[in-house]
Amino acid sequence: MTAHYRSVFRPGLFAGQVVVVTGGGSGIGRCTAHELASLGAQVVLLGRRLEKLQYVASEIVADGGRCTFHRCDIREETQVQDVVQAIVVAHGRIHGLVNNAGGQFISPAESITARGWEAVVATNLTGGFFMARECFVQSMQAHGGAIVNMVADIWGSMPGMAHSGAARAGMVSFTETTALEWARYGVRVNAVAPGYIASSGMDHYPPDQGPRLRAMHATVPAGRFGTEAEAAAGIVFLLSPAASFISGTVLRIDGARPQVRMGWGQAAAPAEVQQREAVRPFDGFHRYQPPRVFAQQPDLEEGAE
Structure with missing residues (x-):
């Protein structure tokens, strides 16, 4: 492990900026927080588990970055209002929001209960709405800013996750709508849609x-899983000045997975193709660890790096 995040973006790109990352205690959120801090941002982590936030914040500080954290359940409107207010009081304004927090469980549609449906929609849609609205009302309406929402590979449906697919599709529409409504205030709103990313989120599913x-990964034309750093790089790009004329769009980070169609045989690219420069895995995150689920079958770990 090297001493610092190996970002492709220039040092100091986010110096003087305050960026909030929800779900920053693990996975893509943790990786994104590290990259933003390495580029000079004051990162503010939000999540439900304080110990995870403390751990990631300590990593970032140890690496020379700046990071604070707040416990917040984004599904609770009052908590969101209060924590955004606290951030604005502490730092003056919010320059960027990474609406990363989310989660779901595997189930056929007919077996999803009302409680399960509502929980997933609240986490993946309503909570993101609360965060975006409050960052806008309490800071960005007056000062401008950039928001990046997290969705998923919903193109062609999400079998086994009807609740998440519906919520993520809703977030795509919310992204497009707020990009239009908030443009006159100097606010950009975009989304990223990660495909199969080798992230710690994979360890939350049942062992079976x-x-x-x-x-x-065998169904991905690129022939491998994506890395957390590749997802983070897309988020950081959309927050950056290079994306100043991009708003209301969804950046897919999926190795062309939604383009897979019947009749084309094996989708995965040969191993030698995966090492060519244009598609070689980007491993910028110096603290990355593969999901534990991959350790159960070591011969596939190469594809997950």
């Missing part, structure tokens, strides 16, 4: 899903 999770 392990074989299925480990085999998913």
Whole structure:
């Protein structure tokens, strides 16, 4: 492990900026927070588990970055209002929001209960709405800013996750709508849609899903899983000045997975193709650890790096 995040963006790109990252205690959120801090941002982590936030914040500080954290359940409107207010009081304004927090469980549509449906929609849609609205009302309406919402590979449906697919599709529409409504205030709103990313989120599924999770890379034309750093780089780009004329769009980070169609045989690219410069895995995150689920079948770990 090297001493610092190996970002492709220039040093100091976010110096003087305050960026809030929800779900920053693990996975893509943790990786994104590290990259933003390495580029000079004052990162503010939000999440439900304080110990995870403390751990990531200590990593960032140890690496020379600046990071604070707040416990917040984004599904609770009052908590969101209060924590955004606290951030604005402490730092003056919010320059960027990474609406990363989310989660779901595997279930056929007919088995999803009302409680399960509502929980997933609240986490993946309503909570993101609360965060975006409050960052806008309490800071960005007066000063401008950039928001990046997290969605998923919903193109062609999400079998086994109807609740998440519906919520993520809703977030795509919310992204497009707020990009239009808030443009006159100097606010850009975009989304990223990660495909199969080798992230710690994979370890949240039941153990019996392990074989299925480990085999998913075979359906990706790029022939591998994406890295957390590749997802983070897309988020950082959309927050950056290079994306100043990009708003209301969804950046897919999926190795062309939604383009897979019947009749084309094996989707995965040969191993030698995966090492060519244009598609070689980007491993910028110096603290990355593969999901535990991959350790159960070491011969697939190469595809997950």
